[in-house]
Amino acid sequence: MSRDIEILERLGEDVAIALGSGPSEEQRILQRRDFLASVTEKRPSRVGWYVAAAGIAAAVVVSLFFYESQPEASQLPFYVGDAHVAGAEGQWIRTKQSGLPIRFEDGSRFSLSANASARMVRADKKIVRLDLASGKVECRVNRKTGATWQVAAGPYTITVTGTVFDAIWNASDAILNVAVTRGSVLVTGADLSEHGVRLAVGDRLHVDGERAVISQNTDEDDVSEDDESTSDNPPPTMYELEPDNVESPTAIQPRPVRAKAGLEMKTMGLRDLWKAANKARYSRDASTAESMLASLRKRFPKSREADASVFLMGRIRLELQGDPLGAVNWFKQYLKDTPNGPLAEEALGRIVDAYKRAGKPAQAKRYAEKYLARYSDGLFADLAESVVSK
């Protein structure tokens, strides 16, 4: 392999890790919503997608013109805060140390708790829709308005027809909690049933992307993110979402290392922890790098850095600790977790290299054949061919 290619491979790896695999989960949810909104508007069946797409752009311009030039008779005015400031659709409302009410003239109210973020996407006589970006909102809806009231939280939509309920959306972990105090709500979206989940008085819903737990709320406390009914209440009904990959990962036991500045690692944010781990790795401080990457995986398991950490653990074992068989386990774990990840080719190639260094020619050959079957022109093709030909 030429030296330039090796240099660019390393640079490319860092750029891939720095970039990650795309925008945030929240951004993707909004993307999805906007895309589906643009294709689900009712139109004559003869109108093709292309015309519809062009029409949507024109419609946005036209509707903005009318919005600006004429008072909208069907809009429902709302007011933010105790000072009764008139609210506007699309405007972000963020609370810090104390909450904020959003009031409507008919007595309906959304009460944002402290440290919450939301915006009123739409407020008219047909639909009132609050987009809860994060935090908790208590909703009291007057059924006399006849409008459809909705709270959107991530991929979920809670539709109410006159009720009192709480909703908490934890955006970073994608966990939704809903508790109904009066009336009923319908929760739809993500992997819930296409007909949604209907919650009645006293029902609580906890959804975390893998399970949906519905239980009875028997106390008057506010719903909490860690809520799991256990004592005298009927056992919750749990629904598990079938994962795309049904295999459970093999547990890997990293070599125990003494964590340096352990308390610091527990309090560092994701980016700082990632940066510190790489700094340790570049300085060839394997034990610190390993413990930091382990902490990152534990504390931020759904981050893209967590995926990359698995691969980097393999490199640390192979290049810094001279433990090729330990490295193999990590590279295999990476391939199991992210079979099509940005480092998949390199992980497979390095398995070949690691087995070769460990003096395991049969395993090296088996993985070399797999590598060549998938990446005949790849980075490790020469190595794989040399292993296969022996």
Added chain:
Amino acid sequence: MLIRMAGILRQSTTTDSTVVRLTRSQMSDVQIVQGLVEKEPRAAAALYDRYGNKVNRLVWRLLGADPEHDDVVHGIFVNILTSIEKLKKPESLSDWITGITINSVRREIRNRKYRRILHLVPEYPEGSGESLSGENQILTGRVFSILNKMNTDDHMIFVLRFIERYTLGEIASSCGYSLATAKRRALKSKSEFMKKAQRDPVLSSLIEGKYNVP
């Protein structure tokens, strides 16, 4: 097949916890294509759910966490919908989408170059990739400031080869090249990038100090 959770809930009379497996909606690629041709909204949802991550990742990497990322992705999905009837082999939907994504980004990069030439947009800003943290932003900003000065095809191939880790075969099929052309262009993009990177104070010191370590 999704299970009706509401129905199951109301029928449950046992006091034991009930664990019910819900399966995600599983339309095959052929069904998705058919649904899109017939303008079914659930086919559009299935399309995004299956290929949203792939398209997002490719655009994110090819443009470098660009501020107009969402617009580009939206345009690609609309393009997919409007062109779906041209897809002769529905089972090749994945590769076809890759091709559309790459061609769309290629067009976007070219259009930006023309707009810059006509002074309609400023130079690619330093430290782009606004959503990235400090060091990551610097690294990607430097790399993409070089890529944006390169020929469009060299830019694309560099990202596909060294950041996305496409094999030459994958580059060839995604970009519509022969394998020989893909090899030749990959070598050219590598040389171009190295030449420009050596003149960049940040990248040249990174290359010497970090990436050139044996």
